[in-house]
Amino acid sequence: MGMTITEKILAAHANKKEVFPGELIFVKLDFILANDITGPLAIKEFEKIGVDKVFDNERIALIPDHSTPNKDIKSALQSKILRDFAKKYNIKFYYEVGRVGIEHALLPEEGLTLPGDCIIGADSHTCTYGALGAFSTGVGSTDLAYAMATGEIWLKVPESLKFVYYGKLSQWVTGKDIILFTIGEIGVDGARYKAMEFSGEVIKNLPMADRLTICNMAIEAGAKNGIIEPDDITINYVKERAKREYKLYYSDKDANYKEIYEWDVSRLEPVIAFPHLPSNVKKISEISKDIYIDQVYIGSCTNGRIEDLRLAAKILKGHKVHPDVRLIITPATPKTYMQALKEGLIEIFLEAGASITPPSCGPCLGGHLGVLAEGEKAVATTNRNFVGRMGHPKSEVYLANPAVAAASAILGRIGAPWEVEVKK
Amino acid sequence: MIFRGRALKYGDNIDTDVIIPARYLNTTDPKELAEHCMEDLDADFREKVKEKDILVVGDNFGCGSSREHAPIAIKASGVKCIVAKSFARIFYRNAINIGLPILELPDAIDEINEGDEIEVDFESGIVKNITSGKSYKTFPYPPLIQEIINKGGLIEFAKEKLRKGGNL
Numbered sequence: 001m002g003m004t005i006t007e008k009i010l011a012a013h014a015n016k017k018e019v020f021p022g023e024l025i026f027v028k029l030d031f032i033l034a035n036d037i038t039g040p041l042a043i044k045e046f047e048k049i050g051v052d053k054v055f056d057n058e059r060i061a062l063i064p065d066h067s068t069p070n071k072d073i074k075s076a077l078q079s080k081i082l083r084d085f086a087k088k089y090n091i092k093f094y095y096e097v098g099r100v101g102i103e104h105a106l107l108p109e110e111g112l113t114l115p116g117d118c119i120i121g122a123d124s125h126t127c128t129y130g131a132l133g134a135f136s137t138g139v140g141s142t143d144l145a146y147a148m149a150t151g152e153i154w155l156k157v158p159e160s161l162k163f164v165y166y167g168k169l170s171q172w173v174t175g176k177d178i179i180l181f182t183i184g185e186i187g188v189d190g191a192r193y194k195a196m197e198f199s200g201e202v203i204k205n206l207p208m209a210d211r212l213t214i215c216n217m218a219i220e221a222g223a224k225n226g227i228i229e230p231d232d233i234t235i236n237y238v239k240e241r242a243k244r245e246y247k248l249y250y251s252d253k254d255a256n257y258k259e260i261y262e263w264d265v266s267r268l269e270p271v272i273a274f275p276h277l278p279s280n281v282k283k284i285s286e287i288s289k290d291i292y293i294d295q296v297y298i299g300s301c302t303n304g305r306i307e308d309l310r311l312a313a314k315i316l317k318g319h320k321v322h323p324d325v326r327l328i329i330t331p332a333t334p335k336t337y338m339q340a341l342k343e344g345l346i347e348i349f350l351e352a353g354a355s356i357t358p359p360s361c362g363p364c365l366g367g368h369l370g371v372l373a374e375g376e377k378a379v380a381t382t383n384r385n386f387v388g389r390m391g392h393p394k395s396e397v398y399l400a401n402p403a404v405a406a407a408s409a410i411l412g413r414i415g416a417p418w419e420v421e422v423k424k
Numbered sequence: 425m426i427f428r429g430r431a432l433k434y435g436d437n438i439d440t441d442v443i444i445p446a447r448y449l450n451t452t453d454p455k456e457l458a459e460h461c462m463e464d465l466d467a468d469f470r471e472k473v474k475e476k477d478i479l480v481v482g483d484n485f486g487c488g489s490s491r492e493h494a495p496i497a498i499k500a501s502g503v504k505c506i507v508a509k510s511f512a513r514i515f516y517r518n519a520i521n522i523g524l525p526i527l528e529l530p531d532a533i534d535e536i537n538e539g540d541e542i543e544v545d546f547e548s549g550i551v552k553n554i555t556s557g558k559s560y561k562t563f564p565y566p567p568l569i570q571e572i573i574n575k576g577g578l579i580e581f582a583k584e585k586l587r588k589g590g591n592l
């Protein structure tokens with residue numbers, strides 16, 4: 001019996017010839033990460049174990065991206081714990097404010113998460129790196145503490161689901177729409193405990209940014225990991241960035257899938273996930289034109305990359321943000337910010353009347369830099385629209401791609417990109 | 425491990441943002457986290473849990489963010505154990521790793537009412553609804569997970585391995 005790419009990577013890291021879904025194994029880790037929310041808890045647990053060093057100081061990233069630049073005294077104390085630990089144990093990849101970006105945008109950009117890797121992170125969106133052909137999954141802080149001490153973790157080998165997309169995407173339809181559509185079809189627990197393998201001609205033609213967006217949201221279907229087989233696009237992406245050796249794995253032709261889903265997405269249009277679940281998906285042409293909004297947020301590990309900002313700028317150019325709307329834009333990393341500046345995107349945003357924040361998770365988790373008040377509605381390019389996710393428990397979040405978000409900011413209500421004139 | 429208590433019921437897809445909202449994540453102190461546990465879902469949770477300390481919940485409990493603050497807040501609130509139709513996977517790991525006993529019981533949850541007295545036996549995987557007189561059997565844990573639970577969590581598991589002179 002053949003193996004899937006997920007099974008092959010896990011077998012290789014468990015030092016076994018083959019592994020089977022359901023099997024509990026210990027795997028060696030190539031890279032691990034934590035942030036300023038999960039890291040301090042991991043450090044507290046690490047110190048209880050009683051070892052005097054970390055397993056490898058060059059394979060750990062500590063990334064203060066959630067509440068930084070420090071939003072209050074308590075969060076300042078949390079990031080200080082991270083900083084002090086990084087110094088004490090000589091952690092190579094600690095990123096200080098000014099150099100820090102949102103973890104899941106930063107690490108691929110830095111060439112630290114690579115094809116064939118086995119990665120865990122104390123953050124649920126660690127599944128993002130599957131876009132590079134890696135096995136990558138989110139865990140909690142205690143798991144991370146154990147991994148910092150040992151370089152290992154226990155895992156159950158997941159069953160795999162295969163998603164095959166055919167056809168050609170229409171204008172304004174992005175990776176975000178593919179993944180929202182998919183979650184809408186299978187539900188928020190449709191892939192619980194399982195691996196989601198994304199494939200087919202549509203995926204083969206997608207740029208890395210869209211692939212990262214798709215794998216980022218595998219967790220929103222409950223998946224353990226999302227993964228895409230590496231190809232030329234992958235290799236072109238990693239070859240100038242890679243800070244280590246990497247290895248390419250592919251699924252066997254006779255690999256075993258729990259289920260195979262096949263869709264022609266040629267007629268897919270931009271979709272919106274309504275409150276309060278990412279699976280509550282509606283087509284943009286079918287929603288009413290009177291959902292007035294207070295805020296639009298373009299950013300996050302899902303859609304804060306340069307490609308996302310370019311798409312937003314294309315719509316916003318020469319337009320003004322609606323008087324009743326606050327548009328907040330967060331370039332996900334300092335490099336993205338710099339690139340946006342060089343390309344004139346930041347100027348377009350400022351002229352439109354947007355607020356630009358430093359790279360941070362900020363509003364995505366209702367932390368700071370744009371928290372919603374009671375009764376407010378927001379369109380966000382983020383990944384979660386749970387009750388209270390971006391602020392008050394009685395606020396609402398609508399998830400969308402960057403083009404829809406930008407168009408909505410201009411219109412003052414949820415609207416489609418084609419309702420706005422694209423200016424040269 | 426056998427727990428006996430009254431059922432406190434919630435539905436499907438209870439996410440970790442609602443168990444402990446991000447605005448309280450600037451601390452790791454269990455007591456402080458417990459003060460805000462579930463407050464966006466049920467303002468009376470802290471009162472109710474004094475009487476009803478076994479959570480009986482629907483599908484996909486603990487979905488969303490990986491924050492371990494969620495099971496920590498629940499444990500520190502005085503919840504003895506959780507019985508669910510199913511758990512989201514990161515929450516499942518986290519609960520086991522911090523020594524919060526949890527059990528999946530897909531078919532019986534709908535037959536348990538809020539306030540029912542129930543008994544959960546983790547060794548045998550048997551859940552008894554004392555109020556209705558029904559009992560249910562579920563799969564026991566695989567040996568590795570049982571070992572982590574018996575040690576009281578992953579950190580104690582790691583310490584014991586070290587004590588025995590083994591490599592971690």
Ligand code: SF4
Binds near residue numbers: 123365
């Ligand atoms: S941007 Fe949002 S989803 Fe991504 S890591 Fe930050 S808080 Fe989590």
